[in-house]
Amino acid sequence: MKLACVVHRFGADIAGGSEGHCRLIAEHLAQRYDVTVVTTTAHDHITWANHYPAGESTLGAVRVLRFPVARQRHIHRFMDLSDLVFADRGSRQDEEQWFRENGPDAPGLIDYLRQHGGEFDRVLFWAYRYANSYFGLPLVAGRSVLVPTAEEDPLIHVDAVGPLFDLPRGFLFLTPEEESLVAMRAAPGRPSAVIGCGLDPAPGRADLSPLDGLGLTDPFVLYLGRIDPNKGCQALVRHFLRYADQGRKVQLVMAGPASMPIPEHPSIKALGFVSDAVREALLTQARALVMPSPFESLSMVLLEAWNRGLPALVNARCKVLRGQVQRADGGLYYGNTTEFIAALDYLLDQPDAARTLGQQGLAYVDREYRWPVVMAKIERLLAQTG
Amino acid sequence: MPDTKIRVDAVMNEIEHDVRTRLRRHLIKRGGAAEYHDEELFEAVRALLARAVEERNLDATLLPELLDTDVEWRLQSHLSLSSHRPVAGRFILFFKRRVLLPMTRWLFEYSQDNFRRQDHLNRVLFACIEELALENARLRRDVAARTPPR
Numbered sequence: 001m002k003l004a005c006v007v008h009r010f011g012a013d014i015a016g017g018s019e020g021h022c023r024l025i026a027e028h029l030a031q032r033y034d035v036t037v038v039t040t041t042a043h044d045h046i047t048w049a050n051h052y053p054a055g056e057s058t059l060g061a062v063r064v065l066r067f068p069v070a071r072q073r074h075i076h077r078f079m080d081l082s083d084l085v086f087a088d089r090g091s092r093q094d095e096e097q098w099f100r101e102n103g104p105d106a107p108g109l110i111d112y113l114r115q116h117g118g119e120f121d122r123v124l125f126w127a128y129r130y131a132n133s134y135f136g137l138p139l140v141a142g143r144s145v146l147v148p149t150a151e152e153d154p155l156i157h158v159d160a161v162g163p164l165f166d167l168p169r170g171f172l173f174l175t176p177e178e179e180s181l182v183a184m185r186a187a188p189g190r191p192s193a194v195i196g197c198g199l200d201p202a203p204g205r206a207d208l209s210p211l212d213g214l215g216l217t218d219p220f221v222l223y224l225g226r227i228d229p230n231k232g233c234q235a236l237v238r239h240f241l242r243y244a245d246q247g248r249k250v251q252l253v254m255a256g257p258a259s260m261p262i263p264e265h266p267s268i269k270a271l272g273f274v275s276d277a278v279r280e281a282l283l284t285q286a287r288a289l290v291m292p293s294p295f296e297s298l299s300m301v302l303l304e305a306w307n308r309g310l311p312a313l314v315n316a317r318c319k320v321l322r323g324q325v326q327r328a329d330g331g332l333y334y335g336n337t338t339e340f341i342a343a344l345d346y347l348l349d350q351p352d353a354a355r356t357l358g359q360q361g362l363a364y365v366d367r368e369y370r371w372p373v374v375m376a377k378i379e380r381l382l383a384q385t386g
Numbered sequence: 387m388p389d390t391k392i393r394v395d396a397v398m399n400e401i402e403h404d405v406r407t408r409l410r411r412h413l414i415k416r417g418g419a420a421e422y423h424d425e426e427l428f429e430a431v432r433a434l435l436a437r438a439v440e441e442r443n444l445d446a447t448l449l450p451e452l453l454d455t456d457v458e459w460r461l462q463s464h465l466s467l468s469s470h471r472p473v474a475g476r477f478i479l480f481f482k483r484r485v486l487l488p489m490t491r492w493l494f495e496y497s498q499d500n501f502r503r504q505d506h507l508n509r510v511l512f513a514c515i516e517e518l519a520l521e522n523a524r525l526r527r528d529v530a531a532r533t534p535p536r
Contacts, residue, residue, distance in 0.1 A: 317440070
């Protein structure tokens with residue numbers, strides 16, 4: 001079978017959620033099928049500035065076709081249009097324009113799909129919110145599978161999204177919550193599967209020496225990922241400072257590139273972008289993972305934490321995170337500062353119970369998210385959409 | 387796997403109950419509604435407001451639809467520049483966009499951030515009012531059903 005995977009950015013050095021998901025799935029599909037990734041030359045998810053060389057290359061067994069971005073995203077124009085469209089005050093043209101402004105605007109990618117899309121047995125699209133999916137999917141609708149990576153944000157209610165969701169032959173979802181969300185906007189009856197993402201079992205206990213000299217104190221709780229207000233990090237810092245003010249001796253370690261100021265405080269340690277070795281060591285040594293994001297379609301970091309037997313503390317306002325924690329019995333959740341404090345107290349003061357929650361998370365990953373399980377679901381869906 | 391399974395829902399029920407008790411005592415201590423001495427009543431009020439905040443789609447409430455247009459209540463968080471002058475207008479707009487706006491961008495973004503927050507709060511209040519109206523309508527219907535016809 002000849003497969004195309006269409007995604008807005010692609011590269012081994014891109015950490016983004018849907019991009020990373022696409023790369024992992026494409027690499028595993030390439031073990032059995034002829035896989036081409038159709039993407040842009042962008043690396044920066046804010047500007048879409050051209051970074052990689054255009055043209056054909058390979059990443060492992062995957063063939064990669066990159067098309068240049070014609071114009072960078074004008075963030076202020078995009079934000080203004082978002083306000084208009086999300087408030088349901090925009091016309092249908094405004095809504096279409098929103099997808100153009102969101103980008104990436106890669107006319108070569110759209111032309112390629114128009115001319116060569118029919119040469120693939122299936123064309124898989126990642127992330128419905130980007131221009132490559134919105135304008136590309138209709139060109140190959142009859143052979144398309146959409147991985148929407150939909151989140152409970154205002155875009156899902158925009159009128160233009162309904163007709164887009166009526167087009168694909170099938171859907172691959174990351175969680176049952178995402179499936180329900182898309183079901184509100186899509187015509188019923190199309191094949192679909194909830195796949196999440198595959199993980200390999202974690203190797204034995206990680207080497208902790210990469211943590212030497214980082215200034216970490218025990219115990220610490222870990223935030224891993226982009227440090228961004230949209231990821232709930234401002235609220236996390238506020239909750240944690242209230243916690244620390246009560247005299248608790250615990251550190252919040254924030255590991256990831258920051259796009260917001262992080263307060264100077266003895267209980268907060270920002271590490272910036274960390275290597276895989278540091279990441280593994282942090283996941284091994286932390287007492288809990290905190291996930292404050294209000295919008296997620298799947299949290300890979302949460303699965304990685306469970307893969308290491310680490311319990312989680314997640315934002316209850318994100319249905320996906322709360323659902324994952326409840327299904328796994330792998331952590332606790334909070335809806336406000338007081339609940340954050342009480343739940344963190346529980347995880348720190350009852351280490352045996354916290355360990356049990358982490359082990360239950362690991363058992364959930366073993367049940368649902370090992371590669372053979374995930375790939376079997378994808379292959380069944382590909383067969384059903386033929 | 388450990389022998390004793392821990393149910394997250396059970397732990398969270400305990401934590402949430404504890405948090406609600408502390409919140410109720412805190413409000414009473416600060417001079418909040420005297421009715422909150424009644425734990426059951428406090429829980430009914432909390433649950434109703436929580437339903438409005440957490441479960442309602444804030445973009446689909448009735449009250450805004452009853453207002454004339456959303457210009458009446460919606461905060462204008464995006465900036466559209468225009469001029470009524472047919473000839474000089476182009477130059478004025480150019481000046482506003484290229485000189486004035488970049489110079490005042492910090493103030494614009496600060497205001498926009500606050501407008502967005504206020505806009506969200508307005509919609510939460512609409513949802514709370516709607517939840518109260520729904521509760522009232524349901525109670526009226528129940529009372530009417532129980533009242534023997536005269």
